[in-house]
Amino acid sequence: LKSLGDLPVLPLPESFALTAAYNDDPFHEKVNLGQGVYRDNNCQPWVLPSVREAEETLYNRQVDHEYLPIAGDSKFLTNARELLFGPQIASSKNITSLQTVAGTGANHLAAIFCAQKLCPKNVFISDPTWDNHHLIWREAAPNVMQLLYPYYDPSTRGLNFEGMLAKLESSAEENDVVILHACAHNPTGIDPTREQWKKIAEVVGRKKLFVVFDCAYQGFASGDADADAWAIREFYSMLFTESSSPSSTPAGMFVCQSLSKNFGLYGERIGALHLITPTSTSPEGAKAHLVQAVRAEISCPSLFGARIVHAVLDDAELRSKWQEDVQIMALRIKSVRALLKSELERIGAQGDWCHIEKQIGMFSFTGLSSAQVQELREKHHIYMLSNGRMSLSGLNESNVAYVARAIRDVL
Numbered sequence: 001l002k003s004l005g006d007l008p009v010l011p012l013p014e015s016f017a018l019t020a021a022y023n024d025d026p027f028h029e030k031v032n033l034g035q036g037v038y039r040d041n042n043c044q045p046w047v048l049p050s051v052r053e054a055e056e057t058l059y060n061r062q063v064d065h066e067y068l069p070i071a072g073d074s075k076f077l078t079n080a081r082e083l084l085f086g087p088q089i090a091s092s093k094n095i096t097s098l099q100t101v102a103g104t105g106a107n108h109l110a111a112i113f114c115a116q117k118l119c120p121k122n123v124f125i126s127d128p129t130w131d132n133h134h135l136i137w138r139e140a141a142p143n144v145m146q147l148l149y150p151y152y153d154p155s156t157r158g159l160n161f162e163g164m165l166a167k168l169e170s171s172a173e174e175n176d177v178v179i180l181h182a183c184a185h186n187p188t189g190i191d192p193t194r195e196q197w198k199k200i201a202e203v204v205g206r207k208k209l210f211v212v213f214d215c216a217y218q219g220f221a222s223g224d225a226d227a228d229a230w231a232i233r234e235f236y237s238m239l240f241t242e243s244s245s246p247s248s249t250p251a252g253m254f255v256c257q258s259l260s261k262n263f264g265l266y267g268e269r270i271g272a273l274h275l276i277t278p279t280s281t282s283p284e285g286a287k288a289h290l291v292q293a294v295r296a297e298i299s300c301p302s303l304f305g306a307r308i309v310h311a312v313l314d315d316a317e318l319r320s321k322w323q324e325d326v327q328i329m330a331l332r333i334k335s336v337r338a339l340l341k342s343e344l345e346r347i348g349a350q351g352d353w354c355h356i357e358k359q360i361g362m363f364s365f366t367g368l369s370s371a372q373v374q375e376l377r378e379k380h381h382i383y384m385l386s387n388g389r390m391s392l393s394g395l396n397e398s399n400v401a402y403v404a405r406a407i408r409d410v411l
């Protein structure tokens with residue numbers, strides 16, 4: 001490189017570019033279905049009442065602003081681990097937890113650690129996936145080859161389960177990494193069934209693959225945080241307990257936990273990375289290397305989000321209020337799914353729209369083409385990702401009819 005001026009200009013990631021374009025659009029009926037952030041029924045940001053109450057408590061306690069340990073706030077980590085694994089598994093000695101810069105930081109730390117210590121040949125990523133998986137692994141693990149495994153089947157608008165398993169069976173080798181979305185798959189909104197998860201775990205164990213679970217929507221999918229963590233707990237029970245057979249126990253498994261969506265703490269950047277190791281091996285060395293990676297990157301994590309999550313989850317009353325808040329979000333998303341589907345059917349929009357109601361989580365993978373998405377934006381000021389992913393939180397009772405008419409128009 002002779003001059004920094006030679007560096008090419010890169011495009012902004014699509015969801016951020018969309019929000020910027022939406023903000024600049026003066027049209028008053030514009031609709032933002034791009035970014036995956038929860039909005040209330042007036043399409044406004046929503047601070048969870050349980051989180052607001054925790055904030056007030058913290059303020060009244062006149063907290064300090066000292067450094068946290070490198071691995072993070074241990075009280076927060078205990079709560080976060082319990083939320084993810086349930087109290088019984090969470091107390092196991094073979095789970096090591098570190099606080100991270102939200103879910104993204106957890107994915108990044110997992111990728112760095114895998115690239116440097118596990119040295120897999122390949123990382124298997126669902127087709128399609130959250131676009132940042134590709135970027136994170138390209139930046140943090142440039143020597144690891146990214147391979148796609150089939151996930152979405154456009155002909156059924158469902159999971160291509162046979163294709164997914166066949167790819168792992170035929171191409172994955174011991175210690176290769178497989179990224180799995182724990183619930184509410186982004187962008188498709190389609191998850192494996194419990195029977196299918198068990199079959200995936202069986203292949204993962206037999207081939208000793210290293211799973212990186214990405215859990216960004218716990219509570220959002222069903223409204224029940226325990227139900228949404230089912231797959232993670234099942235993998236733990238099948239692969240990493242005392243009774244798991246050593247011949248089908250992988251070297252480890254990561255879970256990347258984001259608390260951005262389920263606590264509405266997007267900008268506070270709070271999350272955790274959990275490493276699960278076989279019961280026969282000591283996790284101390286692995287933990288030390290993770291701690292060193294954190295030290296090099298951020299020295300130690302930040303306080304506020306950790307304090308909020310701890311204040312909410314550690315207090316029985318606030319915790320049950322939070323559970324209600326999560327349900328409010330999940331139910332609103334479910335209700336706009338039903339609204340959009342019935343409105344599209346009512347106005348005779350061509351095609352079958354059942355998938356909108358069947359998919360779960362923040363998004364619908366609508367099946368609209370990139371040309372149709374572009375027309376929605378240019379003609380109707382409706383913003384969504386070019387792969388047809390719609391963030392349902394931007395819909396409400398007042399704009400759903402407008403959006404449905406626009407979709408009918410571009411079909």
Ligand code: PMP
Pocket residue numbers: 036101102103104105130181186214215216258259260261266270271
């Ligand atoms: N993983 C997935 C699948 C996501 O959708 C997101 C958020 N869009 C994240 C991780 C990261 O979330 P955050 O860094 O905001 O916690």
